[in-house]
Amino acid sequence: MTENVVSTVDLKKYFTSRKGVVKAVDGVNLSVAAGQVFGFLGPNGAGKTTTLRMLNTLLVPDSGQALVAGFDVLKDPGAVRCRIGYVGQSGGSDRPATGREDLVLQGRLYGMSKAEASSRAAELIDLLDLTDFADRIVYTYSGGQRRRLDVALGIMHRPQVLFLDEPTTGLDPQNRANLWKQIGKLKATGTTIFLTTHYLEEADILSDYLAIMDYGHIVAEGTPQQLKRQVSLDTIRVTLGDPAQNPAAAQVLEGLKVVKSSVLEQDCLRISVDNGEAALPQVMKALDGKDIAISNISLSTASLDDVFLEKTGRSLRDTEAEGGDR
Amino acid sequence: MKVLVDIRLMFVRKMKETLRNPIYILSSLLTPILYLALFAPLLKNLIPNTTNVLNVFVPGLLVIIAFLGGLFVGYNMIDEVRNGVVERFRVTPTSRFALLAGRVLRDMVNILVIVTVFVLISLPFGFRPDLGGFFVFVPLLCMMIITTSSFGNALGLILRDEDRLSPIVQGINLPVLLLSGMLLPMELAPTWLQVIAHFNPAYYVVEAGRLLVAGHITDIKVGEAYLFMVPLTILVVTWATRAFRNAIA
Numbered sequence: 001m002t003e004n005v006v007s008t009v010d011l012k013k014y015f016t017s018r019k020g021v022v023k024a025v026d027g028v029n030l031s032v033a034a035g036q037v038f039g040f041l042g043p044n045g046a047g048k049t050t051t052l053r054m055l056n057t058l059l060v061p062d063s064g065q066a067l068v069a070g071f072d073v074l075k076d077p078g079a080v081r082c083r084i085g086y087v088g089q090s091g092g093s094d095r096p097a098t099g100r101e102d103l104v105l106q107g108r109l110y111g112m113s114k115a116e117a118s119s120r121a122a123e124l125i126d127l128l129d130l131t132d133f134a135d136r137i138v139y140t141y142s143g144g145q146r147r148r149l150d151v152a153l154g155i156m157h158r159p160q161v162l163f164l165d166e167p168t169t170g171l172d173p174q175n176r177a178n179l180w181k182q183i184g185k186l187k188a189t190g191t192t193i194f195l196t197t198h199y200l201e202e203a204d205i206l207s208d209y210l211a212i213m214d215y216g217h218i219v220a221e222g223t224p225q226q227l228k229r230q231v232s233l234d235t236i237r238v239t240l241g242d243p244a245q246n247p248a249a250a251q252v253l254e255g256l257k258v259v260k261s262s263v264l265e266q267d268c269l270r271i272s273v274d275n276g277e278a279a280l281p282q283v284m285k286a287l288d289g290k291d292i293a294i295s296n297i298s299l300s301t302a303s304l305d306d307v308f309l310e311k312t313g314r315s316l317r318d319t320e321a322e323g324g325d326r
Numbered sequence: 327m328k329v330l331v332d333i334r335l336m337f338v339r340k341m342k343e344t345l346r347n348p349i350y351i352l353s354s355l356l357t358p359i360l361y362l363a364l365f366a367p368l369l370k371n372l373i374p375n376t377t378n379v380l381n382v383f384v385p386g387l388l389v390i391i392a393f394l395g396g397l398f399v400g401y402n403m404i405d406e407v408r409n410g411v412v413e414r415f416r417v418t419p420t421s422r423f424a425l426l427a428g429r430v431l432r433d434m435v436n437i438l439v440i441v442t443v444f445v446l447i448s449l450p451f452g453f454r455p456d457l458g459g460f461f462v463f464v465p466l467l468c469m470m471i472i473t474t475s476s477f478g479n480a481l482g483l484i485l486r487d488e489d490r491l492s493p494i495v496q497g498i499n500l501p502v503l504l505l506s507g508m509l510l511p512m513e514l515a516p517t518w519l520q521v522i523a524h525f526n527p528a529y530y531v532v533e534a535g536r537l538l539v540a541g542h543i544t545d546i547k548v549g550e551a552y553l554f555m556v557p558l559t560i561l562v563v564t565w566a567t568r569a570f571r572n573a574i575a
């Protein structure tokens with residue numbers, strides 16, 4: 001049995017404002033196994049940050065329980081603080097200090113000696129590639145450089161659990177990939193990583209286990225594979241050279257065992273299949289056998305967006321495009 | 327002791343910030359120097375029965391420096407809240423009191439430097455403080471700084487927004503200054519104004535400051551000032567520490 005490093009029972013936090021009550025987190029139950037990367041996916045305002053803040057002792061829950069690294073966040077916040085690292089959504093690096101000074105300070109606040117803190121800082125500067133600017137004032141950093149320093153600050157004391165709130169927002173693709181690599185390395189050292197994101201790809205690639213949040217609720221959870229398999233099938237889209245052959249083609253395809261259903265969408269046949277990669281050659285062969293010419297064929301495998309769509313009736317990409325808070 | 331270590335770490339952090347940008351200290355000196363040069367001469371004819379005008383006027387200016395130096399620190403606090411710095415520290419096992427105390431101590435050091443420089447500048451203008459009295463005055467100034475800096479920091483942390491902070495600190499600023507007798511002695515004021523002034527901590531400190539600078543260490547008003555400032559400082563610091571403990575920042 002794997003041990004849970006983070007577990008919550010019916011965690012709730014409501015905010016009252018002039019406009020009414022916002023149920024930011026509304027009964028969340030989570031279990032995060034030791035050593036995994038736990039992804040927390042959801043659109044703006046879903047309640048991800050609020051959940052994280054309750055787990056890292058910044059915010060007192062209205063009700064419910066949370067255990068982090070073996071301690072109750074309400075009864076023993078001090079013990080929790082010693083064992084966790086946190087990289088907030090808005091960073092945390094001190095602007096008028098240099099990156100190195102800030103790292104050393106962070107280590108000292110966790111009780112390291114000066115020498116210990118300096119050597120750990122040097123190690124992280126190397127690891128996260130901060131060498132070029134570590135001795136400059138943080139005011140002069142680019143957004144991505146600052147983000148890397150933020151992450152270094154979060155792992156300075158080698159925490160048992162690391163909370164990362166949207167660690168890659170604002171990073172360019174290269175730095176994002178680099179940070180993904182670092183997260184992988186950190187996981188290899190046994191650190192449990194709890195990260196929020198609204199990037200579908202990121203959640204898919206990084207997470208061992210994933211919870212999808214919307215309006216304060218967990219709407220789905222599982223490994224990315226499980227989630228994708230659970231809710232949706234792969235889709236093959238076929239456009240024929242001669243649209244008049246569409247009905248005939250549909251008939252042929254529905255005869256195939258791998259095809260679950262087919263729909264005519266404008267001039268394009270949309271076919272749902274269990275396993276797209278296996279089905280694609282069969283579809284092509286069957287149509288070829290009936291002398292039906294294909295002008296275009298494409299395969300899209302199930303994505304986490306399909307999961308979100310299925311559970312909430314909205315697409316995460318759309319909510320992202322809306323941009324603002326709800 | 328962990329608390330003391332934490333206070334030192336947080337103090338050094340803020341002190342480095344000051345040392346990187348010492349222009350702040352110079353700019354804080356500008357206002358009192360202008361008062362000294364352009365306003366003090368007017369007083370000569372207004373208060374004819376005092377032998378040394380600056381001994382009346384400079385203590386008031388020192389209280390202004392102490393009061394304003396602490397009151398406006400909330401803006402810097404808001405900056406740090408916005409950058410996630412405060413949140414970051416609050417997730418560490420750092421003592422909550424140290425998070426406040428480190429900042430307040432830095433403000434105190436800054437302002438005491440300004441006070442010292444200003445006193446030195448005032449000497450050639452004719453300021454002649456009683457040395458013993460002046461050293462009894464300094465703790466009052468320190469309590470003033472601790473009170474306003476704690477208050478300003480906590481307010482910034484609670485409000486987290488300049489637009490909400492400004493009306494409050496501005497709303498406090500002017501009445502406290504006007505009712506302190508910093509510019510002109512409150513004896514010139516009508517009775518109702520004098521009554522209101524007795525609710526103003528700055529009034530007590532200014533009154534005591536003038537007596538102390540003149541060497542009247544045992545005057546009852548000096549005792550009054552201490553009696554007012556000590557509990558007030560404890561109260562405000564306790565409240566501000568609670569704010570650091572509970573803030574959602």
Ligand SMILES: Nc1ncnc2c1ncn2[C@@H]1O[C@H](COP(=O)(O)OP(=O)(O)OP(=O)(O)O)[C@@H](O)[C@H]1O
Binds near residue numbers: 046047
């Ligand atoms: N201190 C607060 N007071 C009032 N409402 C709040 C407060 N903090 C958060 N909320 C509200 O709670 C809801 C959840 O916010 P939260 O920051 O947890 O979302 P999120 O999932 O992290 O979103 P994002 O992806 O934009 O960071 C939002 O509607 C937000 O406006």
Ligand SMILES: [Mg+2]
Binds near residue numbers: 049050089165
């Ligand atoms: Mg968030």
